[in-house]
Amino acid sequence: MLKSLTKILSLQSNYGIKQRREHDENIVALPVQLANCNVCVEENRHCNCDHTIAEDRNNTTTAEGVNVDVEHDSNADSSFAHAVINMVGMLIGLGQLSTPYAVEKGGWASTLLLVGLGVICAYTSHILGKCLEKNPKLTSYVDIGNQAFGSKGRFLVATFIYMEIFMSLVSYTISLHDNLIIVFLGTHLKLKLAILSTSQLLTLVAVLIALPSLWIRDLSSISFLSSLGILMSLLIFVCVSVTAIFGGFQANNNHSIPVFKLHNIPSISGLYVFGYGGHVVFPDLYKSMKDPSKFTKVSIVSFTIVTALYTSMGFMGAKMFGNDVKSQITLNMPPNQIITKIALWATVLTPMTKYALEFSPFSIQLEQTLPNSMSGRTKLVIRGCVASFLLLTILTLALSVPYFEYVLSLTGSLVSVAICLIFPCVFYMKIFWGKITRPLLVLNITLVIFGVLLGVIGTISSTELILRKIMSHHST
Template sequence: MESKMGHDISRVECVSCELCVEENKMSECEHVEGKFKTESNECTDIKQPVQRSCSFTQSIINMTGMVIGLGQLSNSYGLQHAGWVSIFLLLGLGMICAYTACLIGKCLNKIPESRSFTDIGQQAFGTKGKIIAAIFSYTEIFMGLVSYTILLHDNLDMVFTGIPFKVPILEKSKILTTIAVFITLPSLWLRDLSSIAFLSAGGIIMSALIFLTVTSTAISGVVKANHNIPVLRLNEIPHVSGLYAYSYAGHVVFPNIYTSMKDPSKYMKVVVVSFTIVMSLYTALAFLGAKMFGTDISSQITLSMPQDRIATKIALWATVLTPMTKYALQFAPFAVQLERNLSSFKKSRTRKIIRSSIGSIILITILTLALSVPYFHHVLSLTGSFVSISICIIIPCTFYTKIYLTEISKPRLFLNVIIITIGSVISITGTIASSKSLIKIITTATRSG
């Protein structure tokens, strides 16, 4: 292969990959996306390949680890308050989210250049689509990290109950949460999803531990699973729908999982296996928790368990460690985009300084907000209703329909319109209900304080 200048460019070195692997010092070419250096020291416009390092199993671990999380703690609370019939809403949302996850894969397959949620928005509606996708994507990432930080705060306080730890002015729980969050900071800059997979696996193990400890508490008879679950409370459905929707949040990361797969053709299988695992665990734990604790159940099932039991201590520690395994994967889309935006900087030290500064500012903002508004299920419900339903249901269907408009069949088009309509209704009613609840509790707390 000869260039116009007669130089041999048969050997081409990738200077910047999607995740900008700085450790690759083979070339001194500037980090300009889509450019490669030839042996003649020229940069040639050749589309850069995507790093595909994740196996089928690693992809399942990443997707399952991304989706499973806060839902297992809050779904028992939702089922008890909305009634056992609401389990069909939980399962229905799960199937819809699995369907839209597959649509994301189809969009990425249609346009190979797309590598992120915002890229799909760009292909569907141009700049406006990209902006909308970016706003909702980064809002969900931000609010998701806030929710995980609130979870850390609530459970760390229980884990270290009775342990003397005093600092003037500051509360023990806030100090512990701050320490835990900053411990996770280095993990935020892991960019290779095959490396993040071990954290995802840790999250899955923590989730399994929570399930086993709750189950063992019921089997041992320490807590009798004999409480009644109401049939249906319609007035609670809008509020609970946000909790259920957030249980399946993760679609922002799915493009990263797809593009990191060695064999993207197996993406649909990854979705089916991952969502089947998550939905099964959610359903079992929702019923078990509601039967065990009834109307006394906390918004986080681990906080309702008897505090003097070893199983409870294990569950609390697993709940504390779960967010610490989630931060990196949750933050991955933002980290990848930030790397791409910083690719014009020649010096790696400059990029590291900018990246660390931005990451620290975001982390401090998240920590401050989480400690200021420590109302777990209200924040989770609002995030689920306002952001997650849009990201997981409405936007994927809309983008897919626009991209495949000339090819989509009438039944598929009708199905997508129905799903968009259902998602919109749930989002509007849920956002109104959860906003009112959050404003009310903040107002009450302010007055009492």
């Protein structure tokens, strides 16, 4: 299972562990020798493109009416249960920390939006599987974008993926900062000529501890970080549940939360969507399954579990703390209890497990763009320096804009809505155009319009809240 976890969480295959060629540009393509490439197949013409010479292939598959030799993936050994565990583990993350806050801000009925988005994202996961089923040559989310809209689609998808990685890491670092304050409550650090507060210095130290992991070229050496991150997320949920059941809290603030707060829906919609972000690596999960035909069932079961987890977390946190609930539920837990310390340390360790894995797609792509004349050591130094610079930039942004809920909401509204909702529907309609039934066409168009509206109003609302906070901070 660890091999499968590493495969889907590292995002390596999205950016080309294997050197590939494609139409008129040196970008990622399939490591197979084809009679026709994707673009030429769609245009029903013979392809004269050069392709990488393939290794021995184990099976032949017919795709788009063309017989091609498809590489057998020796790692495609995930069972149904393993696939569900992988998908659930991929989806659980920062979203669960902010769900109680979102429920309190949106009202109890806002959980209907949370459940509805879970259903929609399960459907978009299903249609991504359909795109992969139609053309077995596709191996990643980026490949699906390329199949639908060519190199422009590939570029657009890659841009959004990088944006999501960058903004997510800013949110993780803010979470690291906020929870370190509680973990080291009462600690005072002061350095000469330093203008940073104690909490900022602690965050800097934590990031510097994680920094060397960015210099490791072989990600299999740090593959345990993927499973460790999943374990930390599940541990947080268990700790909150134990606190809710055995913590002795009285729901005396329950009456103060109304049924519905319509004016807060734009800002919390991004928080809900962010919790379902995982579609980028779903193609890798699909390819890793022994029986990909069960991918839809995997999606239904996984999103059902995650939606139930988020909903229960939201109700527990909002019921325990009412209007006092904070943007991260761990900040509300009684600081002197051992279960709280476990949850806080799990929340602190989670970002530190993410940096190397989240940076891997960018690092791999960067190294591939460097001249072949460079030695491996030189490439390692360059990718390490660039990644370190970006991480320090992320740290600077996190300390400058330490508003976890607003940054997370902006990430969800600006990026996650597109990746989880809009793009899959658009790609599906384009790839299956002429074969899609009218009801499905109407459904997908409706979801695209809904996603665009949700993204636009959520982005505007979150941006306004961030700017208002910054202006308020500077005025004081």
